[in-house]
Amino acid sequence: MQRTLVFLKPNAIQRRLVGTILSRFEQKGLKLVALKMVSVTLEQARDLYKEHIGKEFFNPLLDFITSGPVVASVFEGLNAVQICRNLVGNTDPSIASPGTIRGDYGITVRKNLLHASDSHESALREIKVFFDEEEIISYSSCTEEHL
Ligand code: IDP
Ligand code: MG
Numbered sequence: 001m002q003r004t005l006v007f008l009k010p011n012a013i014q015r016r017l018v019g020t021i022l023s024r025f026e027q028k029g030l031k032l033v034a035l036k037m038v039s040v041t042l043e044q045a046r047d048l049y050k051e052h053i054g055k056e057f058f059n060p061l062l063d064f065i066t067s068g069p070v071v072a073s074v075f076e077g078l079n080a081v082q083i084c085r086n087l088v089g090n091t092d093p094s095i096a097s098p099g100t101i102r103g104d105y106g107i108t109v110r111k112n113l114l115h116a117s118d119s120h121e122s123a124l125r126e127i128k129v130f131f132d133e134e135e136i137i138s139y140s141s142c143t144e145e146h147l
């Protein structure tokens with residue numbers, strides 16, 4: 001089983017889309033194993049997005065991510081990283097396919113609603129930015145035999 005970080009950006013919370021967005025991952029069949037609402041520190045934001053240090057959108061991105069509460073979650077399942085990226089859609093919501101979360105609810109790249117890890121390695125690193133190991137809950141779910 002693979003785990004991935006799904007992180008709802010401040011505008012998803014402001015727009016009251018938390019339940020709507022998290023339900024996409026649940027309905028697909030992924031298992032929620034960690035969840036919390038937090039105010040992201042500048043250090044955490046920098047750590048999460050360190051691959052983008054130096055790009056012109058880096059500082060505005062940090063300003064946005066630290067502008068209000070966010071919701072951080074970990075979903076688990078076979079191929080969870082790729083499945084979540086598929087559900088999230090293109091980075092630019094204006095070209096993301098309808099049916100994806102960004103395609104259905106977003107307009108601009110900066111305010112594209114959420115983050116999902118882009119590889120197994122990124123997921124291992126990014127989950128640690130927000131969660132201690134004991135905050136991630138292992139449990140069996142009665143739906144597993146039906147997926
Ligand atoms: P991803 O979120 O689809 O993985 P990345 O290329 O990793 O996309 O970029 C990280 C985040 O940085 C994006 O989700 C978006 O919020 C922001 N971003 C990326 N490219 C641009 C841009 O060209 N202008 C403004 N913000 C951008
Ligand atoms: Mg990325």
